[in-house]
Amino acid sequence: MKVALATPPDTATLLDLDKQLCFPLYAASRLLTRIYQPLLERYGLTYPQYIVLMILWEKTPCSVTEIGERALLNSNTLTPLLKRLEQQGVITRTRDSGDERVVMIALTEHGRALKSKCACIPTEMQQRLGFDPDKAIALKQLLDEFLRHLRAHASDHLA
């Protein structure tokens, strides 16, 4: 016979929005992106485009696949995004002469110049956020660990 039905983990309760891990992740991601937006639109960039540029600022040129692995985005998202960056004159897209399947993405002069213009963004974001730096670091560490876990786990699920 069922006895201690009184106390928690009853399944209905677990469906409360406030109990979810995913929701604050999802909401915080969108809100933080919104705070980036006014800083980025000065240069005509969206947040995902900024991610791609950060990858290219570290190493250029990069193949589409390399960018996808780093940003965790597939070609169906990257192709149009990269075409927009190309139209803005920020990057070039060139087929690799050695392997014609590969499209190499390289920064233009303008794209390189954007790096120094964007250099103030991380600091400015930190100021605008005004979130306790210690907590931000703790959060980032946990998130990085969680992301590593998810990446390792994702391959399980694709199998």
Add this chain to the structure above:
Amino acid sequence: MKVALATPPDTATLLDLDKQLCFPLYAASRLLTRIYQPLLERYGLTYPQYIVLMILWEKTPCSVTEIGERALLNSNTLTPLLKRLEQQGVITRTRDSGDERVVMIALTEHGRALKSKCACIPTEMQQRLGFDPDKAIALKQLLDEFLRHLRAHASDHLA
């Protein structure tokens, strides 16, 4: 004259993808949503739709604005999402008789029934994730705090 230019926080370095807080947030949010997907598509739901349903399972009916405040989504996102849920017979949309500007969203019988069908999802996600529960709790707490901070802060920036 500039002297100690050698050591860190030089601005260029801060643009490294690995230094960013937003990127793991953004990436983890998308990866986690992907893990939800196979569980949700059994019931023809997307993750944002599931969020809205969790809100309605706690309290029905709700106005569009109430849902928007809870889910942090605006009408331009909610209106089409809610219309799709209506077409699926999960919710109804009715103008409030007292105030015709307000559209009240209520669960249908089917929508209510989905709650018990979805009851297993939180537990199943936890199992599938296999992420250290203590770390998950710590992460959620930090995220909740960060989200509260962002919400409070967002209003500053909208001003």
Add this chain to the structure above:
DNA sequence: AGCGATTATATCGCACAAGATATAATCGCT
């Protein structure tokens, strides 16, 4: 060399997101 399997991008369709703007109903003040 020949050809099926693999790989790298691209395309298509659908569903968010969010700013800007439109529309209609209600409120508040005189």
Add this chain to the structure above:
DNA sequence: AGCGATTATATCTTGTGCGATATAATCGCT
């Protein structure tokens, strides 16, 4: 009562995201 301001949704446009599929180039094996 009248009317400008506010409020609640809806619509339009642009830009992601992502599953499914298409296409073209390369690889691997015989």
